[in-house]
Amino acid sequence: MTVQVRLARTVKDLLQMAQTEYYNSGHRTCQGCESAMVLRWIAKAAGPNTIVIGATGCMYVANTTYYTTSWALPWIHTQLSSTGSAVVGTAAAIKALIEKGKLPNERINVIGICGDLGCADAGLSEVSNAMTHTKYNFLIIMYDNESSANTDIQETTMTPYGALTSFSPSGRQIRVMKYRWKKNMAAMIAVGHPEVKYVATAIATDPIDLYNKVKKALEIGGPTFIHTLDPCPKGWGFDPKYSHEIGKLAVETGIWPLFEIENGKFRLTSTSARIASGELKRKPVKEYIRRQSRFKHLTDEDIEYIQRKVDEMWEKWLIPGLIPLTKELPYPETTKSG
Amino acid sequence: MSVQETNIYTLEIIYRGVHQRHLARNLARGIVYAARMEGSVALSYQRYGDDPERDGVPAKYFVVIAKGASEEVLDAEAARVEPDYVDISIVLDDSILKGIESWAWQGIQPVHLKLRANGLLIVVSRRSPEELLKYIPARDTPYTLVVVQGDRSIGDFWTFPDDGTLERVMGAIARVAPNVLSLEGVKKYLSSLDKPEVRVNRALEAYQSLIKMRDVKPGEGLPYKYEPPHLPGWKDMMIGGAIPGLRPNQRNPYFTGGTAKHYRPVINFDKCIKCSLCWVYCPDSVFEITPDGYFNPVLAYCKGCGICAEVCPVPDTIIMVDEMEFEDGYGKYIDEYRYWKENREAYRRWFESLLPKAQVISVRKR
């Protein structure tokens, strides 16, 4: 069963289907903010019959300053860890009020937006709990700029291996403070919450893919989840004009696989599907890493280690991007050599 | 010496957000160290609302120096959001002269809003004071415009481009305000760092030959009048932190974000193939769709990231040009599309004249 919803195939489709801005100019984001791109395209895909909830995080602090807003949709703040709570509360209230005849019976999209700190770290239990409330309809978007970006670029569990953050500097004594591997959030949601009908990864660099995934998630109903990787010129250390290119490289190097799981069916999408089919060859991760000053202290050996991990994901995982178990159990050791 | 006759001096460092965060912080601390080394008391603070900085968004640091006084003298300056006045305003990027918009409702503030009468406005620039005056609003009191010759110093969150700007600015302060910071103090401080000779020489070079000054009379400059905000009282605000939202397609009327840019996109509509990629990829929803299907940047809201120029598939169709090539600003910007519609030939000539000055876009496209 596939959701029936009109999808965009081309950029022209986007122009035709999604002209109206609901998250508009005049926010305090950085130059070249890809998270702002994510918000803009989510809002377009969702349309006016939507309530947006924004957790504390970069896109809370940056996207509005009090007594002004960039939202043409009803929007409300929630606490750092509370996106899961807020979407459940909102969706439950809508359901109750409709059933009691206190609201007209119409579909209202409920979208909760949280960063990696608020979602993958502080709010993980709330998000997980929310994902089990299958009688409510909502979409949680985790915009992942791989750090606590608003508070000065601090480490989160989603910070990639080796990256500089204000909590993981490189020093004379310790070169690599961030030794932990990034969590696989979309997979965790999908595998751990089998009743969830739609989970996806996305990136604003590929707005057609992002737009369609938001459309599908909202259409399919129940709790749904999309994890976006958002190149952050500030924290990642590159010229803002390269935001788009860095995002493309994240996908083309295979570091960021784009996929969706629709009613239990896993599918790589867009560029990632073309990589899997052999139509495209993965670019070396070095091309992505050497473009960002947060990785400037990494040695060639460090990058080779990251390359090996990415190769392993594509070549050995049971399902690339999703299930980090190899076909030959037990899972072999991948401790860093040298 | 034009600084006010008091032995407490306040300096303001205005910088281009993340791009100059290390420079601004190092400079503020350097001034405090140098002041200490010549026996003054001093402190420094960042404008907290700017912290942490954002890419491109103008931000401020303040330094207070008291000559030959005890620490107590600084008490009145110690727990401030912003000082009331500054004696010296240091602008690390000349394109910030086109205004500072930090928070909603505050509007676009002139760069010398806090500068005292007869204060010093020190700008790092390749341009002459005369040229810079075209970008600076007129005011009621005189001041002195000081140019320290130098290129715009741009780093990133992890990188301090140690390109001599810091030393040159310190040398400039010693030259134009020796009562605030003497050359000896600057030398002492720079000598305490790594590569001391190189650093001292940079400061000396600026001190001796990189400074241009011009006294600016009341009324000289752009005719822009800053209206301080009138914020509503508690009885007039909605309760519970609620505020009215926007209408679809309406842009935020109380905040533009446009003072974040030091480059801007200029569109060659003659070559535009209407592919819409600039519109698609703009994180700030800057492009307005014209009735005939072009995409016109609403520059007031443009932060100048340059993504549109990067994604444009036709070479030299969207170019990023230094803000200092344009004498508009303070919320009012050229309407490129209208200009083109009204006089295509003039627009083409204008575009051609800007093309050699455009920022280099990705090598692969050129």
Add this chain to the structure above:
Amino acid sequence: MGMAVSALEAKRLEAVLKGDEEVEVVGTGTDAVAYALMLVDIDVTAAYPIRPYSGVMERVARLIADGYLKAEYIVAAHEHDQFEIVKHASAVGARTFVGSSGVGWLLAIEAIVPISMDRYPVVALIGNRALDDPGAYGVEHNDALMVRDVGWLLVWVDTAQEALDTTLIAYRVAEDPRVMLPVGISMDGAFLTHSEHVFKIPPKSKVQKFLPPYDLGNRRLHPSNVISVAPQVNEDWVMELRKQVDEAMKNARKVIEEAYRDFAKIFGRDYGNPFVEPYMVEDADVIMVGMGTVSKPIKEAVRRLRARGERVGFLRIRWFRPFPTEDVIRYLSGARVVAVVDRDYSFGSPFDGGVLYTEIRSALYEAEHRPLMINFIGGLGGREITYNDAINMFNIALDAARKGRVEQRVIWYGVRE
């Protein structure tokens, strides 16, 4: 706890839902609150287990399961989750209920504060419980008192009947457009949450006369009302927002008075002074002050001492926020000694006393006549305070009254040396 609705109770519940007469049932203090929630027809509630409050959520679940109440019942991930769920449900226009106890209430505090700052009239039950560590489950008031400064209305009840009635009143006050603040109803763990009382459930028809529908007006979050709620704010605005809350809290005094007056009119139960319950205070030399179920043994002690000719009385503080400053001055400033029983403590506070003591002391500073004051710290962690204990406390206070001075300001009553 978790009990089925008996056939007898089923008949009575149906009667109050359909008819115009009140019925009498037996139940715990938390049951009483649950029946009130049925009457006010809450739309959304969120549950998470921690005793002693969670009996109310068990009863609500039962009422929903059996069809007496129609509401979305959400089992949360933890208390912070609970409070955020109801905050956001309230923002959309749902009438909500939530609750917790002890450390659970504290875990939720980051979510509790925005409820009042965003002005959502959530009603919460706090089954008062000592804070960890070690893990303790008996009553103490420090949990609820942790939010005394953040714009929540706080009220203490001492009977199941009062719990039910106060819940009805709480919605009326919270949802009043002049207030729009949350209410926390405190109920002593064990002594009220876990003891069975006889109480009356009024008919829903009367509740509907008493309580208008919840209306957020232009703050209701809905696609037809495009607003932004609580965008990031800088120093230009925060004081004004706090001032609005201050004004609402001040307005609450009048609104509470109106609500009790209407309550008496519609339901026929008159609580007299809404803010405090004075008991034999008129001519008293010594007045004891307390909150919650400690009222019961103290009242017994008052009667016994009165029988011996001692002029003693008791003042129960019902509404702690807004604080009944004027009533405290009116009832207490005439006494020679005021003895405050605190089932809480504030380490390192002025004179190393309890919270209630410190607040009453502060209110009496403005009185023309300032009585001597003694503070009894007692009953912490759920320890009993019996009427004999209360008599002992009175005797200490009476002795001070006779001598005209207080030998020990703060007494840890019953603590083992």
